[in-house]
Every structure is written in structure tokens, then in C-alpha cells.
Amino acid sequence: MPTAATVHEIALALPDVQTKPCYGTQAYYVRRRLFARMLEDDDLVVIKADPDRREVLTSAQPEKFFVTDHYRNHPMMIVRLSSVDRSELQELLQEAREYALG
Numbered sequence: 001m002p003t004a005a006t007v008h009e010i011a012l013a014l015p016d017v018q019t020k021p022c023y024g025t026q027a028y029y030v031r032r033r034l035f036a037r038m039l040e041d042d043d044l045v046v047i048k049a050d051p052d053r054r055e056v057l058t059s060a061q062p063e064k065f066f067v068t069d070h071y072r073n074h075p076m077m078i079v080r081l082s083s084v085d086r087s088e089l090q091e092l093l094q095e096a097r098e099y100a101l102g
Contacts, residue, residue: 001085007036011036012028014093022034023037029100047096048100054077063080064084065078
């Protein structure tokens, strides 16, 4: 099961990624653009997501992917780490980084 340490390892292995705190938790940036950040619950990471892809994932697998009211109007999606495997997390973080670069 992926953990916050797994997110850190995968994110920092991606090109041009830097890390710094954001709202008191670890966050990941590509060229100064936020693409992922840990939430207070270490089982949750919020990532950038194309709105269409977010809709598909949150509708099909709400136990893994969801959106709170706070992120409803932003291109972000919450991922439950205990519900994904490492390869899925890696794919999601790569997509989030690419989406952040726009």
C-alpha cells in the first residue's frame, strides 16, 4: 500500500519537481505550479486532474477517488492511498504533473 513516503519518492523522481509545504502539509510543484499535496490525513493526497478524467474516476470508484466541496470548483481530486497500488499512484502523479504544465 502506498504511503506519504511513496508519494514523496514518486513525485520527486519526476522531471523538474520541487517540494515545499502548502497549508502545513508536503506539496509538490512543477515549475512553481502545484500538482499534488498531502492532506492532514496521511492516507489522502490531492492531485491535479483534468475535470473530465476526474468525473470518470470519482463516479466509477468513489472509494478511491473523491472531491470535497473545497475542491469542487478546482481541477483537483483526492486519492485514498490505501485504495490504490504503487503503479496506479505513479500514473496519477505523472498525469497530475502534465496537467499542471498545461
